[in-house]
Amino acid sequence: MKNALVVNNLSLSVPSAKGRVTVVDDVSFDIPAGKKIGLVGESGSGKSLTAYSLMRLIKDPVQIDKGEIFLGEKEILGMSMKDFRHMRGNDISMIYQDPMSALNPIMRIGAQIIESIRLHSDLDHGQARRLAIEHLASVGIPEPDRRIDSYPFEMSGGMLQRVVIAIALSGEPKVLIADEATTALDVTTQDRVLTLIDKLAAERGLSVLLITHDLGVAAQFSDDIMVMYAGKLVEKGSVNQIFSHPVHPYTKALLDSRCDYTIDVTKPINSIAGQPPRLDNRPDGCVFSPRCEHVQPRCREGVPPLISVQDRLAACFRAEELFHVEMVK
């Protein structure tokens, strides 16, 4: 299958009192055309910085130390910003967590969509306005010809996020990044917005990178899942592989520590002891080793590579072994 996006060995760092510290560490993945990939991890795992790199939004003091990102055929990190600007919005687009701060509060939403449409085409104002109304209708905004003249404060969070989606898709990109795009929304609204993204992705053959800390959202709205911990990609596989038979101890511990209404309330939740490492204090060897219940001396010495285990990728020396132990259970 053709890949819409390929990321090779991406590493990012930030300055600290102890010198530059790595926050995204040698991350590689690809998104096949038309697939939806869920990227899950806790705060500080590097998932948002990975996304920002894809949009070339990394600014000082964060730095890209190495890596390549191919969007279609083109490598974008080595490209001039002027050239990349033509791709941003046309080839790749992003929606953010807070729709209120993604939009200009004192501009009517119509003007903001029209601005984006005209930036990516040579339509005149009238044509762009008609197209904007079509876009608003396609993201399920009722009475789009009236709502186009609304200000952001006149709309609810769910409706605003639809406006942001309409703007993101106005350049007809091939890749859409949704960075915690429904985290600020109520659960019923979240459900509608995610269903909308699902539908639009299917209609347009979009490739989606869905970044979320919510395992449920990732499980319900992705084809494949990538799990990040402390800047490392630790496991990648299909939804079923990851959620039914996780092999990386972090993935498994993360799933066990969830608290949804299907868990057994008579027992304490299996929480992960300790907390994620501080950025300036990442452990040697496997980043998860200080919290891992399966840790061995070799885990503290060498960094486990992301290798193929049971039809998925996992970065754990004991993955194969733990998979079989789990299967026997």
Add this chain to the structure above:
Amino acid sequence: MRTQVTSVATVMGVSRIFKGKTGVVHALDNVSFDLKPGRTLALVGESGSGKTTAARVLLGLDTPNSGSIEILGRTLGLLKHEELRLLRREIQVVQQDPFSQLNRRHSVERIISGPLLAFNIGDKESRRDQVVELLKSVGLEKEHLRRRPHELSGGQCQRVAIARALALDPKIVVLDEAVSALDVSVRAQVLNLLRRIQEERGLTYLFITHDLGVAHYMADEIAVMFRGRIVERGNRDDVFNNSRHHYTVGLLSSVPLATPSATKRSREQVQALPSPGVDDACLYRSRCALGLGREDCKSTPLKITQGSETHSWLCHSPVEHG
């Protein structure tokens, strides 16, 4: 009345109306609930449903327009300033944001000993011993005494806030979205901690959350709020396995589950309408698949249906099971 004997707090027919430029908002509309000793009641609902207003009213931070609130047999509105102050020893709160609820210029020791100082309890030395005890009970160490909030993680700050809430040995703790800002793995630790502390101290919790999973895990009893009203109330099994209100059913099916087998379940989506029917008897009518076509949902005032001793709902035509 029987309920008063078995409750540590009773909220009876409370309404709170906010007047704004665009009209009045019924943040609480004839809300009643009670807290039973050693048990947890969860108020669940989406933003704007009134759950935080309910907590504020119970804490005496806001005054209702009508209705009455009784805490440990005392009626809130009738208390003199000093009596109210003393009553506050018995009801404490933990809020959502781990950082902003702590004074960032104070050390952990000063934060946790704050309530003790306010009530002139003990001397400097005994207070320190007490703070160390409290720190241990929430899973922190003596070494954290001198730290300031910015030196702690979100989960640790939330533990400090819990320790502070426990300092006066209260009967009731209000937890207002107390784990919502925490990551999955840390949230599980704090939830387990809260359950352990409740058991050890026989605490009563009012747990306010938008997260149904958290409510399910923590609460003996759950009240579902929608636009200032409690639309369904019951014990865990009533609300989760035998939901009668259409909103509860819609809410539950909107929660994405991290279980692959649930991937293909049919989901009932809660509809959004641009202009909710504010004059409808049932405020959920405009979003309800059933109510939209029914006249009584529009014009006949709703009455609470008591389906069983534990389970009640506010709906003319509740969901039938089986």
